[in-house]
Amino acid sequence: MGHRSYVGQSPPRREDPGLVAGAHRYVADIVVPGCLDAVFVRSFEAHGLLNAVDLAAAQSMEGIVGAYSAGELPDLPVTPAPPRAEVPPEMSWPALARDRVRFAGQPIAVVLAADRYTAEDGAELVFADIDPLEAVIDPGPAASDEVMLFEPRSNVVSVREFGAPVDDVMDSAPVVVETIIRNERLCPTSIETRGIVVVPDGDDITVHVSHQAPQRLRQSLARSFGIEAELVRVIVPHVGGAFGAKSQTYPEYIVIAHLARKLGRPVRWIEDRREAFAGATHGRGQTQRLRLAADREGNLLALEALVDADIGAYPHTGEFIAANTGWMLSGPYTIPHLHVRVRAVVTNTTPTAAYRGAGRPEAAYALERALDRLAHRLGADPAELRLRNFIDRNEFPYRSPTGAVYDSGDHAAALRLALERAGYDDARAEQRRRRTTGDGNPLGIGIGSYIERSGGQEGSTEFGSVTIEPDGTVVARSGATPQGQGHATAFAQVVASALEVELDRVSVIQGDTDEVPVGVGTFGSRSMQVGGSSLHHAAHDALEEARLRASAHLEVAEADLRYDDGRFTVVGTDRSVTLGQLATERALSAQAEFGPPQAFPFGTYVAVVELDRDTGDISLEKLVAVDDCGIVINPKLVEGQSVGSIIQGIGQALYEQVVFDEYGQPLMSSLMDYSLPTVAELPELVLDQTVTPNPNVPLGNKGAGEAGCIGTPPAIVNAIVDALGGRDEGIDLPVTPEKVWLVLSRSD
Amino acid sequence: MEVLQPTSWGEALAAKEEHPGAVPLAGGTDLLVELNFDRRRPETIIDLTRVAELNEWSHVNGGVRLGAGVDYTRVIAELASELPGLAIASRTVGSPQIRNRGTVGGNLGTSSPAGDALPPLVASGARIELAATSGTRVVPVEEFCIAPKRNVLAPDELIAAIHMPVATGPQQFSKIGTRNAMVIAVASFALTLDPPARSVGTGIGSAGPVPLRATEAERFLEGVLDEEGLWDSRGQLSEGAVARFGQLASEASRPIDDVRGSAAYRRHSLGVMAGRTLAWAWDEYRGTL
């Protein structure tokens, strides 16, 4: 038998039989005897002075075990700042509001009872005395500090700059287009909301939680409570989606863990959908002012972007996600001069954090819209304009003007393939025909080329270990904890391929800090690129160790050994030893914490839309997605990530938006108001790929989780604007029929 | 909290008389949301799902008497020929799960201006049968809803049934929303053509405090059809007439700006929907020659 590799195959996902049967357990399904249910009382004001919290009625209600505000819990830690965010201590996020509330939905008190209904009734009896203050909702006005959230400190938390001012280039450039772009706020909206169960046992706590990064949460809880991390065990059961919004330590988690420790009783909190809209973190939320300069042939000369990121009431993960936007703003293009300034600004709204794409969709959308404006101004074909300015495939690794080092790419190839699959020339001909004859509804074709960035922060590692068991089975452990991506299957493919053993012999353990104490987590499209590479290295090291031992065991040189399917055989004999036998003699295991450079997946999306001339209704006729994420380990899983991400991109382009009124009241508090795409919104999708291997990891793969939501919105909106003949006034995200109608009605 | 579960209409009315503050419960698509989110903790709930009489429909006096507890799925499956406008509207309600539970009676009880069933009821001149132990009264649907989420139900009354004439001609319904499915109407429009009576009925949803009629549009179209003899000739309706009808329908609305859409867009889209439903209905009428 030859070399056994599972790379490029799509074996069935291991968790699915249990999931389709409803047999697997999520955090809300875990039964802990005697567990109390917690319900939070949340601020109804977006901004105000919290004078008092009256808990008396709740405390005396039958069935209420306890009711607490910050006043009753003097030792309650603050919400810990996430790694890498710049959070000034005076702007820290209290786990329960003290003295001041800064967004509607902020936790003020918590009520405990034996069941949720009783706890909710108790929460109704809590009275918070709040003197309202003027609220500031938009980051632009907030940056002027007329209304301050943390006097005397400015609302501008941080300013990050990339490059240097380009005014002189702008002043002398033959063509400059300007545009103001709103990247709307989105609610990540995993179908499973947040949830946590904390079970104390003496000084130890066991935390069952719906989370992306259990090891990080463990460290964070231990630091918050001033205890050894060894006392904290975090177990992540099945997770019902996360999309970036389950990677933090939330105020609610601090409160629940604190109460469980204080009372010595298990406590759980399962978020309801209304809380998920107001109290969990949002994504996006940027106002971007772009100037793009070019010569008359369309060669880009300079880009300036002034970005105001609305990071909500407390600086948290959203603070550095805005920096990602700045970092990615030059996209796949050669732009000689660039200046980006990103201000992170607090407002009286729900704090922002990661949501799928986390900074990159904001960058790609702004740049691609500006490019189409430029194409329109020049009368150039938008595809030609992109081809003219792409980084040449021979220029990689390429250092972007913001300092990012792109590993590899062939952007022109992806774009050409996308045009071909979209029938671009035919669609343009049909568009010309309709425009000439006046027949039919307006047709538009839009392009979104993008560059992704996968792997998490530069140099960040992931833990992977591979242990050969005496029975010849293999246990792989990874710090990358899944939320539905299918890690267990894909990681087994990597390990089985490296060890050249049957796939079924490899099991994968994740998501329990007793089993995997070290790890970083699943976000930033990093699991396979970083975690998979670590497992590959660990498996490789384990095999080399086994080879060494086999050589000793069989008393021959390594060169005289043949390895096949878990067995070393002395060439030309029937003397052999298996991996299992070697592991019986002495534990056989290896581990790795590999930290490859970031990778830069890329691609081009093409959307074809038709507009209803009378109602402005938008019909997405076709969406072509050409992605390049390097070598694909499991095509079915990658396709699943791609389609799922694309539909989220469609949601951003056409349906989803978190809206606050001028007083900071959220106007979207349910799935009735916040329109997620349903199956009825799924367009005709054409998926294709180019393959440019990642030179920096052993398997040549790059991240594949986020591309769809990056490439899709600009492709769709560019198509809509194209159908409108380039008129884009008021065409903000999400583009509704009403916005389209307004443009159509102005011109008719 | 107490849940009463009458098994007959008489028991239900007696329960409502004894507990005037009791909240009636049918498919639960509104009330359960309020219970789940602790917005409401009524002392008494009267579960009407075991009252067989409410779940029946029948022919009465040449019309349909639709029990208030008949769900949308049954309206679609069983009444598409008798009440086509209501059946089309029912099909746009929520999802199969919602249509399996939600009822026309419940839609009336909630009296939301966005209730999908209400415009077809208005367009067809539905009359609502309200009952109490003391007796029964019948109220035109336009008089039933008096303000957003308010109606004329007395504390001891329950909605017994909806009386609607059997369709004698084409009926249409159109709705504009924020996505393709699971849509709360930004605006909706229902149209009923009654050729034997030479009359036109309209209903406007989500564009006023209550479901509205576009009376002037109705009169205008009736006039055109009469003057041009189109009821008999089944000839083509002029583009101008269709446009004018849409314009009058649009002018009959009293929309507000809200997060789902502006008043201006609601007004505009109503005009478009009125014109389109008329074109579809008239094509159908011409096709049935």
Added chain:
Amino acid sequence: MHLQLTVNGNPREVDGAWEGESLLYVLRERLGLPGSKNACEQGECGSCSVYLDGVLVCSCLVLAAQAAGRDVVTVEGLAENGELHPIQKDFVEAGAVQCGFCTPGLIVATHELLARNPRPTDPEIREALAGNLCRCTGYEKILDAVRAAAVRNSRA
């Protein structure tokens, strides 16, 4: 409140339930059947879909008392003799599952669709599943799974 109902073919009794509880709550918290998921509590997501007397409903919108004496079938009741139902296998085969949280509701909704319409067209599938939100898969593979089931039914 005392409650008797049939769940997945078995007579079940519940004591001490509060009158305002939903059927979903009773299934999950009192009867040990957490397969039906709680994700919105307002009938918008379909994750809690079950059969009530043979009718597809959102169990979050059914007052538990309304289910008294009725017959309820949840996702846990679809497998036969420990063997996954063919529709469940279709979902696995098609790659229609990612995080799996919406999956039980989708399985029940698909089961109901195919019971009344064994060979649905694409528009019929879309109409039938529009009340089941999925945030992970983008629906394409779910459509594939239902199409596969329809093809299997046409062969049968």
